[in-house]
Amino acid sequence: MPDLSINFAGIKSPNPFWLASAPPTNSGYQVMKAFDAGWGGAVWKTLGVPVVNVSSRYGGVNYRDKRMMGFNNIELISDRPLSDNLREIEEVKKRFPHHAVIASLMVQSRQEWHDIVRDVQNAGSDGIELNFGCPHGMCERGMGSAVGQEPEVLQTIVEWVMEVAKIPVIVKLTPNISDITEPAMAARRGGADAISLINTIQSIVGVDLDLFAPYPIVDGKGSNGGYCGPAVKPIALNMVKNCAQHPDVQLPISGIGGIESWRDAVEHILLGASSVQVCTAAMHYGFGIIREMTSGLEQYMTEKGFHTIYDMVGKALPNVKHWEDLNLKYKVTAEINEEKCIGCQLCYTACEDGAHQAIRLNEGTRVPEIIQENCVGCNLCSLVCPVEQCITMERRDDGTEHLTWKERTEAGTIPTEFDDERAGGRHHWVPAPAAALGKEKHKTLPGKARQYAAADAAALESSAVERPK
Amino acid sequence: MAEYNTPTSEPEFHANFAQLKPRMNRTEALFESSRCLFCFDAPCIKACPSGIDVPQFIRQINTGNTTGAARTIYEANYFGNACGKVCPTEVLCEGACVYNLQDMKPIEIGRLQSFATREAIEQDKKLFSAGPPNGRKVAIIGAGPAGVSAACELRSLGYEVDVFEAKAQPSGLTVYGVAPYKITNEEVLAEMAYLEAQFGFRVQYNQPITSRRELEALEESYDAVFLGIGLGLTNPLHLPGEERANCVGAVEFIEQLRQRHHQTAVGRKVIVLGGGNTAMDAASESARLGAEDVILAYRRGKEEMGAYEFEYDLAKGVGVKGLFNVAPVEIMGNGKVEGVKFIRTATLNGQVQPVAGTEFVEPCDMVIKATGQAKQLHLLRLIPGLQIDGKGRIVADERTGQTTNPKYFTSGDARNGGAEVVNASAEAKAAARGIHEYLSAGL
Ligand SMILES: Cc1cc2nc3c(=O)[nH]c(=O)nc-3n(C[C@H](O)[C@H](O)[C@H](O)COP(=O)(O)OP(=O)(O)OC[C@H]3O[C@@H](n4cnc5c(N)ncnc54)[C@H](O)[C@@H]3O)c2cc1C
Ligand SMILES: Cc1cc2nc3c(=O)[nH]c(=O)nc-3n(C[C@H](O)[C@H](O)[C@H](O)COP(=O)(O)O)c2cc1C
Ligand code: SF4
Ligand code: SF4
Ligand code: SF4
Numbered sequence: 001m002p003d004l005s006i007n008f009a010g011i012k013s014p015n016p017f018w019l020a021s022a023p024p025t026n027s028g029y030q031v032m033k034a035f036d037a038g039w040g041g042a043v044w045k046t047l048g049v050p051v052v053n054v055s056s057r058y059g060g061v062n063y064r065d066k067r068m069m070g071f072n073n074i075e076l077i078s079d080r081p082l083s084d085n086l087r088e089i090e091e092v093k094k095r096f097p098h099h100a101v102i103a104s105l106m107v108q109s110r111q112e113w114h115d116i117v118r119d120v121q122n123a124g125s126d127g128i129e130l131n132f133g134c135p136h137g138m139c140e141r142g143m144g145s146a147v148g149q150e151p152e153v154l155q156t157i158v159e160w161v162m163e164v165a166k167i168p169v170i171v172k173l174t175p176n177i178s179d180i181t182e183p184a185m186a187a188r189r190g191g192a193d194a195i196s197l198i199n200t201i202q203s204i205v206g207v208d209l210d211l212f213a214p215y216p217i218v219d220g221k222g223s224n225g226g227y228c229g230p231a232v233k234p235i236a237l238n239m240v241k242n243c244a245q246h247p248d249v250q251l252p253i254s255g256i257g258g259i260e261s262w263r264d265a266v267e268h269i270l271l272g273a274s275s276v277q278v279c280t281a282a283m284h285y286g287f288g289i290i291r292e293m294t295s296g297l298e299q300y301m302t303e304k305g306f307h308t309i310y311d312m313v314g315k316a317l318p319n320v321k322h323w324e325d326l327n328l329k330y331k332v333t334a335e336i337n338e339e340k341c342i343g344c345q346l347c348y349t350a351c352e353d354g355a356h357q358a359i360r361l362n363e364g365t366r367v368p369e370i371i372q373e374n375c376v377g378c379n380l381c382s383l384v385c386p387v388e389q390c391i392t393m394e395r396r397d398d399g400t401e402h403l404t405w406k407e408r409t410e411a412g413t414i415p416t417e418f419d420d421e422r423a424g425g426r427h428h429w430v431p432a433p434a435a436a437l438g439k440e441k442h443k444t445l446p447g448k449a450r451q452y453a454a455a456d457a458a459a460l461e462s463s464a465v466e467r468p469k
Numbered sequence: 470m471a472e473y474n475t476p477t478s479e480p481e482f483h484a485n486f487a488q489l490k491p492r493m494n495r496t497e498a499l500f501e502s503s504r505c506l507f508c509f510d511a512p513c514i515k516a517c518p519s520g521i522d523v524p525q526f527i528r529q530i531n532t533g534n535t536t537g538a539a540r541t542i543y544e545a546n547y548f549g550n551a552c553g554k555v556c557p558t559e560v561l562c563e564g565a566c567v568y569n570l571q572d573m574k575p576i577e578i579g580r581l582q583s584f585a586t587r588e589a590i591e592q593d594k595k596l597f598s599a600g601p602p603n604g605r606k607v608a609i610i611g612a613g614p615a616g617v618s619a620a621c622e623l624r625s626l627g628y629e630v631d632v633f634e635a636k637a638q639p640s641g642l643t644v645y646g647v648a649p650y651k652i653t654n655e656e657v658l659a660e661m662a663y664l665e666a667q668f669g670f671r672v673q674y675n676q677p678i679t680s681r682r683e684l685e686a687l688e689e690s691y692d693a694v695f696l697g698i699g700l701g702l703t704n705p706l707h708l709p710g711e712e713r714a715n716c717v718g719a720v721e722f723i724e725q726l727r728q729r730h731h732q733t734a735v736g737r738k739v740i741v742l743g744g745g746n747t748a749m750d751a752a753s754e755s756a757r758l759g760a761e762d763v764i765l766a767y768r769r770g771k772e773e774m775g776a777y778e779f780e781y782d783l784a785k786g787v788g789v790k791g792l793f794n795v796a797p798v799e800i801m802g803n804g805k806v807e808g809v810k811f812i813r814t815a816t817l818n819g820q821v822q823p824v825a826g827t828e829f830v831e832p833c834d835m836v837i838k839a840t841g842q843a844k845q846l847h848l849l850r851l852i853p854g855l856q857i858d859g860k861g862r863i864v865a866d867e868r869t870g871q872t873t874n875p876k877y878f879t880s881g882d883a884r885n886g887g888a889e890v891v892n893a894s895a896e897a898k899a900a901a902r903g904i905h906e907y908l909s910a911g912l
Contacts, residue, residue: 064502065499065500065503342570344509346507440510443510444510
């Protein structure tokens with residue numbers, strides 16, 4: 001049985017799954033319920049200056065039939081009295097001494113920071129998270145992402161906090177910045193014990209086509225919100241990786257963003273996170289999803305022979321390189337498994353119109369054929385193919401050669417002129433522009449037109465320019 | 470044991486004849502439409518006799534453009550809503566869906582199609598209108614799928630159109646013949662009213678055209694005549710005892726069922742003669758009307774039946790039993806039907822042969838003959854120069870529907886010998902274009 005427990009910058013937790021600071025951690029009731037369900041920790045909904053919230057706070061992005069693939073909110077920090085929150089933190093800690101309770105904080109002046117840090121320490125919090133991420137409402141008052149976007153201000157506030165903090169301090173970063181490592185380094189300089197990322201991304205999730213207003217609509221108007229949920233995972237992963245790889249950051253990372261299953265969590269961990277936080281998924285499905293997360297993680301660790309979380313933290317980092325370090329001699333091309341092909345021809349139209357005209361259709365069959373000479377190995381067809389393992393990308397080089405752009409630059413063999421013989425696209429066959437005209441038009445016309453165009457189609461098809469065989 | 474109790478009220482009738490393809494709600498339509506792969510040069514389009522751009526309308530549903538979806542459907546097929554429910558999709562679009570090749574459930578194209586069109590009908594979306602009048606007139610005989618589709622297309626091309634229909638309601642066999650568990654009368658008629666309102670053709674109901682004098686009148690006042698008369702009554706079997714009470718034709722039985730619902734009389738033990746889709750329908754319908762035993766008797770083996778496999782499965786599913794390799798010899802009884810005398814058959818070199826000495830009587834109190842519809846030869850012979858083929862079908866040009874009497878055009882069952890609603894609808898659209906081509910040529 002693998003050991004899921006962690007010690008994150010001094011904060012101990014029975015497993016790496018924490019609830020992110022958000023509505024699910026708004027009260028002692030919810031946090032107790034979550035711990036009861038199996039969550040390892042909870043970052044309390046941000047405490048701080050008094051706020052007033054609007055009604056109508058969330059917007060969703062649906063993809064076809066999938067609801068809330070993306071999610072956004074225009075909610076502020078906790079609007080409950082500080083004293084209630086402190087009392088509930090104390091109560092939770094008494095009941096769950098081995099679970100992690102982290103107080104998320106956001107105030108303005110040095111004095112306010114000192115006071116609130118002392119308050120949550122006295123209440124028994126295991127750690128503190130500084131919310132420098134909220135991209136709406138709070139930033140307009142000089143807090144949240146307004147701080148996260150100014151590394152020097154951020155550093156100053158961290159220093160204020162460290163003056164009184166006796167428990168570990170995590171700085172939560174905003175992704176609304178061009179280089180995430182800048183605020184990360186500032187956090188380190190300020191003396192923080194760890195960082196967490198990402199907070200939400202500034203967004204408009206949609207516009208009502210009748211009311212001409214962005215979602216969520218508050219009395220006919222809307223505002224930008226913060227984007228999160230499954231859609232943001234790729235952005236979060238990249239930022240986690242950037243911080244994990246940077247030699248001047250060197251802080252434990254709590255990964256946040258789009259985590260809904262054990263797989264998402266493992267991805268964050270492999271890129272350097274040693275705890276993970278979840279918000280949207282808990283808001284969508286409730287606390288019960290923790291069971292799938294822990295059991296999936298355990299199963300994965302057992303299969304891989306990992307004994308502790310730390311056996312896999314950052315394990316993928318050595319394989320994340322700069323583009324210039326990739327092997328230019330590596331070559332794959334697509335192969336269609338005819339037995340599996342169902343003839344949807346999505347690969348054909350994707351390659352024909354969206355890639356390199358490397359797939360042809362043949363008379364009498366719906367199974368397309370790859371024109372190996374034209375295939376650049378872009379993967380597109382294998383990505384659109386709806387059948388598992390039907391299009392595979394097969395390695396064609398013998399694996400003996402290794403040459404990167406960096407090496408070519410050093411050797412002086414990179415293309416330097418517009419028509420340079422050494423450029424990649426040279427000698428790659430492309431059809432003549434005019435061969436496109438009328439080609440297959442009949443196959444993409446609307447129903448009725450298709451019927452009447454069918455007659456002309458035969459003529460067109462026979463005049464179509466053949467590709468080299 | 471009967472699977473169904475005899476229905477005695479409208480609600481009971483509708484319970485026994487519950488829709489096989491019930492209406493989708495929005496969520497279901499969204500889920501199902503999102504499964505569509507939007508294939509390139511999609512096989513489902515090619516498998517649809519009316520060439521509906523299936524992936525296009527499914528994508529329109531998926532993006533919330535249900536009205537656009539309805540337009541896509543109607544542009545190819547004026548019986549869009551009916552076809553979604555009554556088409557044998559298993560052998561048409563859905564049978565061609567690429568998911569079948571992955572042993573997965575194909576997209577429910579028919580139900581999606583009805584979802585979109587039904588919404589357009591209910592919300593009375595104006596999708597079409599008559600074209601600018603071109604001063605010419607066409608008479609249409611028969612307001613079935615062929616006649617109505619031709620009328621819509623001709624109106625859109627600017628023709629004045631008068632339809633003469635023998636019966637009291639439009640849509641032909643869609644409302645008088647198709648099984649009630651496929652579509653309800655109300656749903657069929659709502660689509661007809663929707664089309665009539667948009668295109669503005671005139672239908673004269675209870676107006677059978679039967680005499681040379683009437684035909685002459687049409688030939689004189691109209692520039693062209695379209696024959697959308699379909700087929701006729703059930704073919705006689707020429708068997709002794711056929712005239713006995715409770716020995717009925719399938720088409721007549723079903724017509725009564727469609728109009729009178731649970732008030733249709735059915736026997737306790739019914740024998741249906743035939744192996745085609747109409748036989749399957751009549752058998753299923755008898756069972757759902759509460760018949761205790763229904764036997765489907767066919768001259769040849771099970772595999773040789775003309776019916777679609779899924780139609781036979783449907784009949785079996787409601788308790789119908791098959792009796793194969795038997796030919797009826799006589800309808801037995803004393804005034805009323807009391808049984809059918811059969812002789813067993815064997816197939817030799819493709820020919821069905823009776824096996825001497827194997828006669829037996831299967832008792833029953835009702836016989837339904839589902840042995841094909843007669844052609845309306847009496848009427849067709851009144852049209853000068855009209856050629857009819859050996860099977861009683863009107864000879865006409867494949868593309869234009871023009872008959873050997875240049876003024877007459879035709880499509881649907883009358884020409885193809887009996888197919889589906891979708892064929893009649895699609896072919897009539899082409900024939901309307903044929904009429905337009907013919908009448909425009911002289912200009
Ligand atoms: C029992 C049965 C079940 C069927 N089930 C299905 C099914 O599930 N799905 C499917 O797609 N298809 C089904 N069909 C076939 C389908 O109904 C026909 O293919 C289609 O209706 C043919 O259309 P039509 O316009 O050619 O002929 P019809 O529908 O027969 O219409 C002809 C019209 O012309 C009128 N008419 C005829 N003669 C004259 C005259 N002399 N003067 C004036 N009016 C006249 C008739 O009253 C009728 O209204 C079924 C057919 C039958 C018999
Ligand atoms: C409704 C809502 C309110 C949030 N409130 C806070 C907050 O008060 N403090 C904070 O640091 N982050 C807040 N966040 C951001 C989340 O903690 C988290 O960083 C973000 O949602 C990305 O994670 P996810 O993929 O789980 O959605 C909030 C998010 C949502 C959806
Ligand atoms: S890998 Fe890219 S280039 Fe090759 S066939 Fe597929 S889509 Fe075309
Ligand atoms: S995308 Fe896949 S299933 Fe579809 S035609 Fe191409 S290879 Fe076949
Ligand atoms: S074949 Fe099936 S999946 Fe492909 S476009 Fe048609 S309905 Fe969609």
